[in-house]
Amino acid sequence: MQDVPDSAPMTPKAQSAATREIAALAPIIPVLVVEDLAHARPLAEALVAGGLPALEVTLRTPCALDAIRAMAAVPGGVVGAGTLLTPDDIRAAKDAGARFGVSPGATPRLIAASVEIGLPLLPGAATASEVMALFEQGYDMLKFFPAETAGGAPALKSIGGPIPQVAFCPTGGVTPENGPGYLALPNVICAGGSWVAPKASCVAGDWAGIEELARAAARLGPARS
Ligand code: 3PG
Numbered sequence: 001m002q003d004v005p006d007s008a009p010m011t012p013k014a015q016s017a018a019t020r021e022i023a024a025l026a027p028i029i030p031v032l033v034v035e036d037l038a039h040a041r042p043l044a045e046a047l048v049a050g051g052l053p054a055l056e057v058t059l060r061t062p063c064a065l066d067a068i069r070a071m072a073a074v075p076g077g078v079v080g081a082g083t084l085l086t087p088d089d090i091r092a093a094k095d096a097g098a099r100f101g102v103s104p105g106a107t108p109r110l111i112a113a114s115v116e117i118g119l120p121l122l123p124g125a126a127t128a129s130e131v132m133a134l135f136e137q138g139y140d141m142l143k144f145f146p147a148e149t150a151g152g153a154p155a156l157k158s159i160g161g162p163i164p165q166v167a168f169c170p171t172g173g174v175t176p177e178n179g180p181g182y183l184a185l186p187n188v189i190c191a192g193g194s195w196v197a198p199k200a201s202c203v204a205g206d207w208a209g210i211e212e213l214a215r216a217a218a219r220l221g222p223a224r225s
Helices: 013-024 037-049 064-072 087-096 108-116 127-138 150-161 178-185 199-202 207-218
Strands: 028-032 054-056 080-082 100-102 141-142 167-170 191-193
Touching: 013 108, 013 141, 013 167, 013 191, 013 207, 028 080, 028 207, 037 207, 054 064, 054 100, 064 087, 080 108, 087 108, 087 199, 100 199, 108 167, 150 178, 167 191, 178 191, 191 207, 199 207
Parallel strands: 028 054, 028 191, 054 080, 080 100, 141 167
Antiparallel strands: none
8 A cells, every 4th residue: 555645735536546445455444432542452453353454443532543543553454533523633633643534424624624634535425416526526435424324225326326436435334234235336345334343342351352353344245136
């Protein structure tokens, strides 16, 4: 994977080229809510060992940025920041060492900041118009959010009819059971999900259990019809 120079501007097209590469690393990107900084490193090690190198740490806990810093040092990991809502979030994520960013949606200011700061952004979209607006700006790799409530795999399949150029990482309600249905679509590269890092397993320090969940997620493939 190409190194991105620090804080060099990055066009939406170049951002999507980078996020496509990251999305192709494994079928699932774990969506992580890190409550305790001490969990960051062993959690990342377990997920990477289980075959899930791309990790999304949501900026929803006080230690999230420090968790990104700690996880970024884990060999083989590609750590990104999720729940990016503002330009300040983009800057903070980049400074913490995030290699990509994820947002539930997209705003003009968020996109301008990702271009200026040079953080490959996976912006969220749930409707054809949102997909078209982002595609118009150069993004062709998006998060489909909230995946299950926005219509699930059938909705994404329908969007892929008229807009096949755009690929997705569906997130929100994705499970080991419905994941293969998404992964079978030609416009899905990977999916995001939080089930691989249950809170109880983190609290119990059950890193072997999380590695096993990751291993099973890494084996998920397209549903056979
Ligand atoms: C999130 O941002 O929390 C993601 O949508 C994860 O959703 P999930 O918990 O349904 O996997």
